[in-house]
Amino acid sequence: MAAKIQPYQQYLRNKVRAKSPSNEKILSGNDTITQSDVIWMPTYSKSKILQWPAILWIGLGTLVFLSLSIAAVIPIVVLTNKIQANDTTNTTSISTICPTTAITTTVTSSSLPDQCSNYITITDSTRSPDYSASSSCDNATFSTSSAWFRFTGSGGTLLASCPIEEYRCGTDFPGWYSGIYPSLAGAVTSGFVCYNAYGNLCYFTNWILITNCNGFYIYYLTQPLECNLRYCTI
Known part of the structure; x- marks a missing residue:
């Protein structure tokens, strides 16, 4: 039995095609079709309709x-740049003026050691941090065997006690x-001399003794490990 097109299907009348003995035709609102005559009928799935809000929410x-x-990355980048800038400043900003070590004049009950008179x-004025006109080494001044030395004159009387x-x-x-x-007269202490080289404040080292x-x-003092290493005085 032929089925009459319902009112809600009328908007499809220009889109539904039916078979005809002669040729295909566009159905009007009063035409009737059978189930076998329908070639294409659009369907609208509720799930597809609901997909659009979900897609919009995902995009948002x-x-x-x-x-x-x-917003979170920008402050981190700025902070990193500041830290790097501070690190660079701390590395390159080295004072050439060291604090002078006070010489204690307190005498112990015992006499001064022999090295204080031997x-x-x-x-040498070129040992001052203010001097930068030439490049020398201490291999000719000091030997591989240690000996006691005293610095005098305008170049300084003390080994520098800060990085140069x-x-x-x-x-x-x-x-x-x-x-x-050493804080007491006659006392002896030991420590290391560091050499500022290749961006490292203590790249080379050697062991020394100091007597008050x-x-x-x-x-x-002994001869430094390499040439172009030199004891600096203040």
């Missing part, structure tokens, strides 16, 4: 996530004392 959520991610004097910039003190890599000075001779210090 993605945009919000990206915005929050960018040492080699060095007077490279290419100062008449050398490429200046040496500075990283230990503690009740008014001045003397140093038990």
Whole structure:
């Protein structure tokens, strides 16, 4: 039995095609078709209709996530740049002026050690941190065997006790004392001399002794490990 097109199907009348003995025709609102005559009938799935809000919400959520991610990354990048800038400043900003170590004049009950009257004097203005006109090494001044030395003159009387910039003190890599000075007259302490080289404040080291001779210090020094290493004085 033929079925009459219902009112809700009338909007499809220009889209539904039916078989005809002669040719295909566009059905009008009063035409009738059988189930076998229908070639195509559009269907509308409720699940497909509901997909669009879900897609919109997913897109909106993605945009919000990206915005929050960018907002979180920007402060981290700025902070990292500040930290790197501070690290660079701390690395390159090295004072050429070291604090002078006070020489204690307190005398112990015992007499001063023999080295306080048996040492080699060095007077060399190029050992000052202010001097940067030439590059020398201490291989000719000191031997592989240690001996006691006293520094005098305008170049300084004490080994520098803080890091010195490279290419100062008449050398490429200046040496500075990283230990503690003896506080009592006649006392002896030991420590290491560090050489500021290749961006490292203590790239090379060698061990020394210091004696407090009740008014001045003397140093038990040896030849540095390489040329272009030099003891720096203040």
